[in-house]
Structure formats: C-alpha cells, structure tokens
Amino acid sequence: MKTTLYTAILLGITLLQPSCVSPKEVVYLQGIPAQGSTMQHNYHTRIQKDDMLSISVSCRQPELTAPFTAAEMGSSNGNTDRRHGYLVNAQGNIVLPVIGTIRAEGKTCSQLGHDIAAALKNADYIRDASVNVQILNFKFSVLGEVNKPGVHSVEGERVTILEAISQAGDLTIDGNRDVVLVRETDGKREIAHIDLRSKDLFRSPYYYLRQNDVIYVSPSDRKINTRSDAAQWYSWGISGVSLILAVIALAV
Numbered sequence: 001m002k003t004t005l006y007t008a009i010l011l012g013i014t015l016l017q018p019s020c021v022s023p024k025e026v027v028y029l030q031g032i033p034a035q036g037s038t039m040q041h042n043y044h045t046r047i048q049k050d051d052m053l054s055i056s057v058s059c060r061q062p063e064l065t066a067p068f069t070a071a072e073m074g075s076s077n078g079n080t081d082r083r084h085g086y087l088v089n090a091q092g093n094i095v096l097p098v099i100g101t102i103r104a105e106g107k108t109c110s111q112l113g114h115d116i117a118a119a120l121k122n123a124d125y126i127r128d129a130s131v132n133v134q135i136l137n138f139k140f141s142v143l144g145e146v147n148k149p150g151v152h153s154v155e156g157e158r159v160t161i162l163e164a165i166s167q168a169g170d171l172t173i174d175g176n177r178d179v180v181l182v183r184e185t186d187g188k189r190e191i192a193h194i195d196l197r198s199k200d201l202f203r204s205p206y207y208y209l210r211q212n213d214v215i216y217v218s219p220s221d222r223k224i225n226t227r228s229d230a231a232q233w234y235s236w237g238i239s240g241v242s243l244i245l246a247v248i249a250l251a252v
Contacts, residue, residue, distance in 0.1 A: 024197070025220070026177060028162075031199040043208045044108040045135065045157045049092055051211060052085040052136040053104065055116065059126045067097035085136045098125050109133040109157055140209050142168035144217035145175030159209050161194060161201075168215075171196075175217040181206050182214040 024030065047053070057065045071086075086094040092105025099119045104112055113131040120126040139153045147169030154167075161181070165171060171179075177197045183190045183206075192206050201207060 026171075026173065026197075028177070028196050029199055029201060030197050043158060044110070045138070045208075045210065047088060047104045047107050047109065047112060047135070048211050049088050049090060049105055051088045051104075051138075053088065053094060053109075053112075054085050054132075054134040054136050055094075055096070055113075056132045057116070057120070057126070058130045058132075059128050061126075064126050071097050098123060109135065135211070138211050140164055140212065141214045142217070143214065145172045145219050146170065146217055147172060160207055161196075161204075161209060161215065164209055164213075164215060165196075171217055174220050176220045180216040180218065181209075182216065183210060184212065185210075 055068060057068045059065060071084075086096065088094055088104045092103060093101050094104045095101050096116065099116065102112075102115065102119060107115070110133070113133045116131045116133070117126075117129040120129045120131075135157060137153070138156070138159070139151055140159070141151045142164060143149050146165065149168060152164065152167045154163075161179075165179075171177070178193055178195050181192045181194055183192070194201065194204055194206055
C-alpha cells in the first residue's frame with residue numbers, strides 16, 4: 001500500500017516538472033573546430049533609397065566647403081547642432097550644393113565619396129577635395145523572443161546578425177535559434193531562415209544586415225507545447241492529483 005502510494009506521488013510530481021532544455025537546442029555556432037578557421041569577408045553596405053547621408057568635404061581652402069557644411073546642419077532653438085544630412089530620394093539620388101543631382105543608390109559610402117570628389121574637380125570648384133560619407137540612419141528591428149525587442153540604430157557602415165541580437169539583449173531561453181530575417185530590396189520582400197546554431201552562419205549571405213532588416217525570433221516548440229501559463233499548470237496539477245487519487249482508490 002505504502003509503496004503504491006509513494007510511486008503514485010512520484011509519478012504525479014514528474015508530470016508537473018517542466019521539460020529540460022538540451023544544449024543542442026540553444027547553443028550558438030555548434031561544431032566550430034577548436035583551432036578556429038580563417039574567413040574573409042569583403043562585405044560593404046550599399047546605399048539605399050531613404051538613407052540619410054552625412055557628407056563632409058575638406059580641402060586646403062576651408063571656405064570652399066562652407067556650402068556643404070551649411071546644407072548639412074539644421075537649427076534647433078537657434079543652435080546649429082543637429083545634423084540633417086542628405087536624403088537619398090525615391091530615384092536613388094541626392095542633391096548637393098554646387099554639384100546638383102548625383103547618383104547614390106547602389107554605391108558604397110567610399111564610392112560615393114570618390115564620385116563627389118571627382119564631380120567637384122570636374123566643376124573646377126575644389127580640385128583637392130577629400131570627401132567622407134556616412135549613413136546616419138542605419139537601423140534594424142528585432143522582434144519576438146528577445147530580451148529587448150524594438151528598433152535599434154548603429155553607427156558605422158555594417159552590423160552582423162550576432163551584433164544585432166546582442167543589441168536586443170540576446171534571445172530568451174525559449175527563443176527559436178532558427179530565426180527569420182525579412183529584407184526589402186527594390187520593392188521586393190525577401191524572407192530567409194538563419195540557423196544561429198550552425199557553424200556555417202559566417203558564410204550566410206545574411207550574416208551582415210542591411211538597412212531596415214527585420215529579425216523575428218519565434219517561440220520554440222518547447223514553449224508552445226509545455227505549460228507556459230497559469231491555466232496550463234492548474235490543468236496539469238488537477239490531472240496529477242486525479243491520477244494519484246485513482247491509484248490510491250485502486251490500491252485500497
């Protein structure tokens with residue numbers, strides 16, 4: 001009688017225990033050799049429509065760069081401390097002082113800087129121009145099972161998917177390591193699945209993010225299928241107690 005009762009109680013407790021998490025389900029970059037490997041990445045961010053660009057021009061005659069400085073600075077309560085930048089319009093162009101319209105979409109920041117310097121020279125305005133171009137509004141979104149979902153901005157020309165997830169506070173233990181990336185290019189929406197557990201992540205064409213990429217982390221099957229809220233715990237608790245009582249009744 002006592003043995004049967006003890007067995008029934010243990011069985012009920014076991015049913016109420018949450019499922020364990022296997023390391024293979026959650027560990028990133030599995031299977032990387034201990035000695036590491038050398039990989040080359042020549043990725044460069046390309047300028048897109050709606051990008052806001054910071055363009056600074058310098059030369060041996062600073063007064064010649066004044067039109068560019070004035071165009072890039074905006075006033076706020078009388079202070080010229082807020083940078084507006086140059087918007088890449090729907091045609092993929094920007095409009096600059098002196099030069100006028102110049103193509104920006106599809107170029108790297110370095111390429112655009114070189115083209116602007118060449119245009120200034122061809123216009124016989126600045127022959128020794130040094131031009132620096134940066135993207136001011138590089139942002140991405142991370143949604144779902146992360147600790148800090150939302151829109152995140154970065155400084156610089158590129159960011160990796162691991163850096164993006166880090167900015168979002170990392171995935172929760174219940175986040176699916178096979179994440180979804182949504183990217184829009186030339187009006188077309190592209191959806192990709194990226195396995196963060198794979199050692200081949202570094203070779204993925206989606207390892208480096210582009211402007212306005214969206215990363216979605218779905219809940220794992222474990223979270224969906226287990227008792228993740230109070231109602232499920234209550235239901236399982238009632239079932240466990242009922243089972244214990246049934247076993248006791250049979251033993252008696």
